Amino acid sequence: MRLMLESEDYRHLSIGSIVRLASRLGKVHACSSTWYRAIQSGNWVRSRKRIHPPKPRIGLRATKPNEYWHVDTTIVRLVDGSRVYLQAVLDNFSRRILAWRLSERFDTTITAAILQEAAKALPKNTVPTAVMDSGVENVNAKVNELVSDGTIKRVLAQVDIAQSNSMIEAWWRQLKHQWLFLNELDSATSVRKLVGFYVEQHNTVVPHFAFEGQTPDEMYFGTGASVPATLKQKRDQARAARLAQNRAVTCARCKVEDTKPAMVTIGSNTS
Numbered sequence: 001m002r003l004m005l006e007s008e009d010y011r012h013l014s015i016g017s018i019v020r021l022a023s024r025l026g027k028v029h030a031c032s033s034t035w036y037r038a039i040q041s042g043n044w045v046r047s048r049k050r051i052h053p054p055k056p057r058i059g060l061r062a063t064k065p066n067e068y069w070h071v072d073t074t075i076v077r078l079v080d081g082s083r084v085y086l087q088a089v090l091d092n093f094s095r096r097i098l099a100w101r102l103s104e105r106f107d108t109t110i111t112a113a114i115l116q117e118a119a120k121a122l123p124k125n126t127v128p129t130a131v132m133d134s135g136v137e138n139v140n141a142k143v144n145e146l147v148s149d150g151t152i153k154r155v156l157a158q159v160d161i162a163q164s165n166s167m168i169e170a171w172w173r174q175l176k177h178q179w180l181f182l183n184e185l186d187s188a189t190s191v192r193k194l195v196g197f198y199v200e201q202h203n204t205v206v207p208h209f210a211f212e213g214q215t216p217d218e219m220y221f222g223t224g225a226s227v228p229a230t231l232k233q234k235r236d237q238a239r240a241a242r243l244a245q246n247r248a249v250t251c252a253r254c255k256v257e258d259t260k261p262a263m264v265t266i267g268s269n270t271s
Contacts, residue, residue, distance in 0.1 A: 005018060070168035071165075100199060132156065
């Protein structure tokens with residue numbers, strides 16, 4: 001049984017198939033439960049090492065705000081089975097949501113609208129590179145106008161560059177699983193209110209782990225440079241206070257032991 005299970009010749013078969021093949025070959029006549037018990041008790045390991053291509057661990061990273069933007073669309077399903085469409089622009093450097101729009105139907109003009117809204121706050125002579133997929137909402141006449149007039153540069157993920165649009169896709173997962181799916185999504189109006197609340201909290205309140213406690217707004221506007229050092233100082237102070245308090249604590253038994261006179265042991269001299 002072990003020879004068949006660990007053999008390179010049968011690693012493409014499931015255990016159930018090996019059980020029946022052993023019976024057909026006349027080697028072992030036993031039911032599946034007997035095989036599973038033998039595998040578990042003998043700690044047999046199959047030769048099924050999986051070889052995967054290396055995955056990129058670090059994606060596209062900007063060095064300053066408004067260097068790279070991520071633009072994407074996601075679908076939110078309501079309780080009645082209908083769908084609404086949510087589109088957003090995210091700044092790569094700060095993870096700040098610059099603009100978003102929710103619509104009840106798929107509208108290819110929304111991408112251009114939220115890009116224009118995000119571009120209103122751009123510093124002079126700043127042209128961000130917008131990373132987006134090649135969907136019809138991103139490759140159309142309206143977006144082409146923004147590219148041609150110099151408002152943005154457009155880069156198609158997995159086409160013009162090897163990187164994907166994973167940063168904003170990760171934000172979609174956070175939005176849905178940490179907030180939207182905890183509420184009853186009964187209408188586009190309720191979803192719009194929920195998204196507005198989460199975007200405000202994400203930008204201004206929630207500290208980001210990658211920024212050592214700074215919020216996306218603080219990273220985007222450069223107002224939170226002192227936050228990491230302040231938090232580290234407070235952690236060090238709290239740790240020192242805990243150590244001092246723990247070392248100062250004594251139980252009643254320890255107090256009694258401290259009040260007893262010291263015992264002196266006198267050894268006997270032998271000659």
